Ligand SMILES: Nc1ncnc2c1ncn2[C@@H]1O[C@H](COP(=O)(O)OP(=O)(O)OP(=O)(O)O)[C@@H](O)[C@H]1O
C-alpha cells in the first residue's frame with residue numbers, strides 16, 4: 001500500500017516523515033528523487049519543473065513490502081492508494097516559513113495556496129481516499145500519531161472540513 005504524505009510547504013511533511021521512519025515505516029522522500037525528473041526551471045516562481053508523468057511511472061514500478069509512505073508536496077499527483085494531507089492555519093504557517101528564511105513573496109504565495117485549498121483540489125482530481133489533518137497548534141509527535149492511526153485503520157475519507165476563508169478575506 002502506497003500512501004502520499006502531502007501539504008503546502010511548511011506544514012511539517014518532512015518532520016512527520018522523519019518520525020514515521022523512526023517508528024519503522026518505509027518512507028520515500030520525493031525531494032531525494034525529484035532531481036532525476038527535472039525538465040525545466042520556472043524563473044518566475046523560482047522552482048524546478050518536474051516531469052510528473054515520468055515520476056509516476058517510477059513510483060508505479062515500486063513493489064512495496066507493506067506500507068510505503070511517499071512524502072513530498074507533489075505526492076498527491078502520484079498513483080497512490082490514499083492521500084494524507086497536512087494542513088496548517090496560514091498565521092501559524094507564516095511563522096514556520098519565516099523561521100525557514102523564505103522570502104516574502106514565496107511566503108505570500110504559499111499562504112494563499114494553503115488558504116485556497118489548492119492541494120486538496122488537485123488531490124481530488126485523482127483520488128477519493130483523502131484524509132486531512134489540521135496540524136495547527138499540534139506538536140510534530142501528535143501529528144505523527146494521527147498519521148499513524150490513519151495508516152493503521154484506513155478510516156473513511158475525511159476532508160473538506162478545514163476552512164481558512166476567514167483569513168483569506170482579511171489578508172488576500
Ligand atoms: N506541528 C508543528 N508544530 C510546530 N512547528 C512545526 C510543526 N511541523 C513542522 N514544524 C516546523 O515547521 C518547519 C517546516 O517543517 P517541515 O520542513 O517538516 O515542512 P515540510 O512540509 O516538509 O516543508 P517543505 O515542503 O518545504 O519541505 C520546520 O522548521 C518544523 O520544525
Ligand SMILES: [Mg+2]
Pocket residue numbers: 013014015
Ligand atoms: Mg519537506
